[in-house]
Amino acid sequence: xxxxxxxxxxxxxxxxxxxxxxxxxxxxxxxxxxxxxxxxxxxxxxxxxxxxxxxxxxxxxxxxxxxxxxxxxxxxxxxxxxxxxxxxxxxxxxxxxxxxxxxxxxxxxxxxxxxxxxxxxxxxxxxxxxxxxxxxxxxxxxxxxxxxxxxxxxxxxxxxxxxxxxxxxxxxxxxxxxxxxxxxxxxxxxxxxxxxxxxxxxxxxxxxxx
Numbered sequence: 065x066x067x068x069x070x071x072x073x074x075x076x077x078x079x080x081x082x083x084x085x086x087x088x089x090x091x092x093x094x095x096x097x098x099x100x101x102x103x104x105x106x107x108x109x110x111x112x113x114x115x116x117x118x119x120x121x122x123x124x125x126x127x128x129x130x131x132x133x134x135x136x137x138x139x140x141x142x143x144x145x146x147x148x149x150x151x152x153x154x155x156x157x158x159x160x161x162x163x164x165x166x167x168x169x170x171x172x173x174x175x176x177x178x179x180x181x182x183x184x185x186x187x188x189x190x191x192x193x194x195x196x197x198x199x200x201x202x203x204x205x206x207x208x209x210x211x212x213x214x215x216x217x218x219x220x221x222x223x224x225x226x227x228x229x230x231x232x233x234x235x236x237x238x239x240x241x242x243x244x245x246x247x248x249x250x251x252x253x254x255x256x257x258x259x260x261x262x263x264x265x266x267x268x269x270x271x272x273x274x
Contacts, residue, residue: 114140216273
């Protein structure tokens with residue numbers, strides 16, 4: 065109701081299977097996904113969506129433990145809201161995620177980044193490694209885009225958290241580490257010995273200059 069009043073067209077699904085069908089048929093701009101569903105939990109729905117779509121996903125959960133937040137991001141969620149929450153908080157999170165996606169699509173339009181076998185086309189929101197397209201979530205793409213935009217400079221952890229997820233995530237270093245691990249698994253030949261996303265221990269992360 066609150067999203068509709070804001071001008072959004074809202075599609076509803078009562079269970080996980082219906083949600084998966086809706087995502088495939090309607091290609092929404094964003095998914096708000098409850099963790100508690102009658103047929104499968106939100107983690108499984110998120111995992112299956114990520115098999116074929118990079119649509120932004122906000123997870124709703126009653127669990128505020130750090131481990132649960134990390135698990136959600138680990139399987140591909142872009143943000144989370146912990147119950148109980150106000151309509152205003154959810155609307156603010158929806159607006160923020162959509163703004164970040166739009167910003168990532170618009171920034172550095174027409175430019176590209178090449179580092180070894182890694183190629184980024186910013187205007188197309190497209191990443192390839194040795195010519196193979198890499199399917200990144202919006203959060204993973206924004207993280208890589210920030211590192212590429214600042215190639216050769218170490219990005220401190222809090223700066224990355226604020227730029228990629230917003231000011232509310234300052235200090236959430238475990239979440240950043242989880243996202244870095246996911247990104248490395250997708251673009252590195254050997255995630256344990258990365259050539260692209262490098263660590264400056266105790267400080268942050270960086271991408272070598274082309």
